Amino acid sequence: MTTAEIITIGTEIIAGQIVDSNAQHIAKKLTEKGIPVLFQTSVGDDKELLKSTLRIASDRVNLIITTGGLGITANDITREVISAFFNIPLIPDEESRIRLQKYFSNRHTNRKDEYRRQCLIPEGAIALHTDNGIATGFAIHHKKKEIVCLPGSPREMQPLLHKYLKIYARQHKAEKGCLVTRNLHTFGVSERLVEDAVKGCRTNSGQTKAITLVRGGVVTINIHTTAEKENKAVRLLDKAERAIRRKLGYAVFGEGDETLEYAVFVLLNKKHKTIAVAESCTGGSLSDKLTDISGISKFFLEGVVVYSNNAKVNVLGVPEKLILRHGAVSLPVAKAMAKGIKKKASADIGVGITGIAGPTGATPGKPVGLVYIAVAKNGLVRIRKCRFAGSRIDIKNYSVNTALNMVRLVLLDVM
Amino acid sequence: MTTAEIITIGTEIIAGQIVDSNAQHIAKKLTEKGIPVLFQTSVGDDKELLKSTLRIASDRVNLIITTGGLGITANDITREVISAFFNIPLIPDEESRIRLQKYFSNRHTNRKDEYRRQCLIPEGAIALHTDNGIATGFAIHHKKKEIVCLPGSPREMQPLLHKYLKIYARQHKAEKGCLVTRNLHTFGVSERLVEDAVKGCRTNSGQTKAITLVRGGVVTINIHTTAEKENKAVRLLDKAERAIRRKLGYAVFGEGDETLEYAVFVLLNKKHKTIAVAESCTGGSLSDKLTDISGISKFFLEGVVVYSNNAKVNVLGVPEKLILRHGAVSLPVAKAMAKGIKKKASADIGVGITGIAGPTGATPGKPVGLVYIAVAKNGLVRIRKCRFAGSRIDIKNYSVNTALNMVRLVLLDVM
Known part of the structure; x- marks a missing residue:
């Protein structure tokens, strides 16, 4: 059975200057392939x-994956330390040399010689290349x-x-039972409810397992199944997924890397609908998330950030007396904003x-975290009054996710 | 000399489901206090x-800091493992018990008993409490x-x-030389130029050191000085900072946790200016960043996300013939957008x-990463043509930072 440790190398990590997102990425990919990561170490x-x-x-x-320290500065020590530790000499890799030559053929630099160090790999190692850059990675098999x-x-x-993971899969195919994993993302139901739905799919034989995880209001279910053969494991997984989906229905919005904004994008595309959004407290964050999706420009017509009361009145045509009577943070104003931006942008959906x-900014009766969200479509406006907790950024984030989920449910005709 | 290891405990980290931002936060705070972190481990x-x-x-x-595993579920194992490993019994902490009682006095739960576990700490440990929650942390001194x-x-x-760090500082005051650190953030100059400016401030005696780090176009200089006494170390640091600032001038925009958007906020406040922004490719990300700052609502009047040509024409009054002649991605259109939103929102500055x-979305002559940014103020429009590399998210991020920096320089009257 393979077990893995991830070692991230870099003083900027150990000194807390950057978040170690590489370790997370690698851990996720290994776990998805059924390789348990036992430790992550930074040095x-x-x-x-x-x-x-x-x-x-x-x-x-028995599997060590390192990142960092393969560049050309004095701080890049990984190659040399690996060579010394396992007592394997470094030799130039021919393909790396050719790639480097090609790279420098249309560039001017006086550091060509320094870059030659990047071609060195331990003797007997498999070199790993990418067209995204000139670094050479490598994999060695040494004493099991x-x-x-x-x-x-x-x-x-x-x-x-x-x-590397492709190479690994080829080499280890015959060795062991097959593990298959899948992530299902839900929104709008509590972790407890998701937990209850998940319980039933866990098998006594331990072939099917599932854990839940919450972030920004999104509850993710990670299901994994094991079996002798891959198709059996996939069958078990499909069965578990069907059972969970039956129980949670429309709360499940996606799987794998799919986000709420992606789910909205897919539905806008499928139903040929356009959208426009008017934001106050979220300050452009909803527009920002939607426009992270490549291809959204066909459906996302316009976003406005109307922080001031003036802008709400002048840009969106929110009646001034509505603001005076109910306050800018109120259900009638959220409704008027959704209808206003829908009309202004001639969109099918307004938020x-x-x-x-x-x-x-809290006032008596209106605490921090109070948020009103409205989604207008076909003459109907769906509304929600929310009370979120956490920092300014948390509250922006929960609000945006809740709005995206409302748009999703409206597009599915279930809200 | 104290050296530290940070241990983060949680299957969600080791399986790559979340990024371990706690390790980064702790590493940063320890480094700032002059405690070198040698290792970070996740398990x-x-x-x-x-x-x-x-x-x-x-x-x-000799200093181990763990996070995670102090809750009340079966997965929360930290307390018990620490107790077993160091062979110190767990005992209830009186203050924790009182805090918990208070917490539950106005809440209904059937899990009161489970929560009692949270009050247990190793005998002789110092309990750590916060009003932000009911978890009890602790610090033990055991065999040095x-x-x-x-x-x-x-x-x-x-x-x-x-x-804890306050307690640490009190206990270790007399022990060792004092280390003081400071981060200076720059934008708009290359890492190489910053490196050159920094070189001169490094002292031969090794009392002053500085390293640079780049992220999203921001080059950060981390200066640290050591001396017997704190005021001497601070004097050395101030000297180094003055030398760096003299060389880099307006490129330095902040220190510590200060961001470009915060620097803009401070200048808007100081100069009593208002701002409004019109975004196409950044899709609301500039508005989102500005509105992350609490208090910005006094100065940030309006943001629009004009993805479609129609919106550019109708919302901002960009002349249609300008778009037809030069294309939506062009210098004249960026200028018209900046002037349009400035006028529309009656703001002092338009972006x-x-x-x-x-x-x-690339077209012949207009590659991915081509971005035009315009800042209008007092009848003048400053413009910049940029060519960024990286993913969609990277390009949005670089564009926003470049725009924020232009606004900053315009507010400083140096652009």
Whole structure:
């Protein structure tokens, strides 16, 4: 059974200057392939500390994946430390040399020689290349251990990891039972309800397992099944998924990397509908999320951020007396915003969000976290009064996710 | 000399379901206090693996900080493992009990008994509390090692870490030389230029050090100085900072946690200016960033996301013939957008951004990453043509940062 440790190398990580998103990416991909990650370790650009980290890792797992330290500066120590630790000499990789030559053929640099270091890999290692960059990664098999070294730039690391995992899958196909995993994302139901729905699909034989995880109001179910053969494992997984979907219905909005905004995009495309949004407390965050999706420009007509009362009146035609009577943060104003932006942009769907993101701005009866969301379509306006907790950023985020989910349900004709 | 290891505990981390931002936060705070972090380790909710992790950590550092596993579910194993590993019994902490009682006095739950587990701490430990939640953290001194256990929720973890670091500072005051650090953030100059400016401030005696780090176009300089006494170290740091600022001038926009949007907010406030923004390819991301700042509502009047040509014409009054002649992604259109939104919102400053965020949408002569940014103020429009590389999200992010920096320079009257 393969077990893995991920080692991220870099003083910027160990000093807390950047979040280690590489470790998360690699852990996710390994887990999806059924390789349990037992440890993640981060260490600075220090030869002795890296060596001791490798020593510990090779005592406790059989697959070690490192990222970082494959560049050309003095701080890039991974190649040399791996070579010294496993006592394998470094030799130039021919394909890397050719790629580098090609790369520099139309570029001017006085650092060509320094870059030659990037072509060095341990003797007997498999070199890993990507068209996204000039770093060379590599994988070595040494005394029943597998060591894979990847660059630190995510743009280069991710395709190289993908390549390695293909090699891994080929080599380990026959060895073991097959594990298949899938993530289902839900919104609008509590974690407790999701937990109850998930319980039934867990099998006593332990072939099917499921765990839940909450983030930004999204409850994700991670289902994994094991069986001797892949098609059996997939069958089990499909069965579990069907059971969960039956119980949770429209609360399930996507799987894998699918986000709420992606689910909305797919539905807009399917139903040939256009959308426009008017935001107050979320300050453009809903527009920002929607426009993260490539291809949305066909359906997303316009967004406005109407922070001031003036803008609400002048831009969206919200009646001034409505604001005076109910306040800017109120149900009637959210409704008028949704209808106003729909009309203004000639869109099929209009969204209005108004609330108090905090930490200041609360008034008697209107606490921080109070948010009204309205979705207008076909002369009907669906509304929701929410009360969110957390920081300013949390409240913006919950509000945007709730609005996206409302749009999704409206497009599905179930709200 | 204190050296630290951070251990984050949780299967959701080890399986790659969430990014481990706690480790980064703790590493940053320790580094700022002059405590070098040698290792960060993540491990799942597994008693034996956590024990082995503690064994390794206590062999290689003298300060261990853990997060996670202090809740009330079966997966919360930290308290019990610490107790077993160091052979110290768990006892109820009186203040925690009182806090819990108070918390439940106006809440209904049938899980009161389960929550009592949260009051248990190792005998002799210092309990750490926060008003942000009901988790109890603790710090133990055991055989010259310091072990600090914090909850996994950032809202609870961060104030408890802060409390612990105050205790640490009191205890270690006399022990060692003082290290002071500061981060300076720059924008608009290359890392190489920043590196050159930084070189001169490094002292031969090694009392002053500086490293640079790039993210989203922002180049951050981390300066640290050491001296016997704190005021000497601060004097050295101030000197280094003055030298760097002299060389880099207006490229330095902030320090510590200050962002470009915060720098813009401070200047808008100081100069009593209002702003409105018109975004195409950035899709609301500029508005979103500005409205992350609490208090911006006084200065940020309006944002529009004009994805379609129609919206550019109807909402902003961009002349249709301009779009026909030059295309929507062009300098004249960016200018017209900036002037249009400025006029529409009666703002002092108007920003227009148009470009191709990709991955599709490139046309001959207009590649992915081509972005035009315009800032209008007092009848003058400053413009910039940019060519960014990376993913759709990267390009949105670079564009927003470049626009924010242009607004900053315009407000400083240096652009």
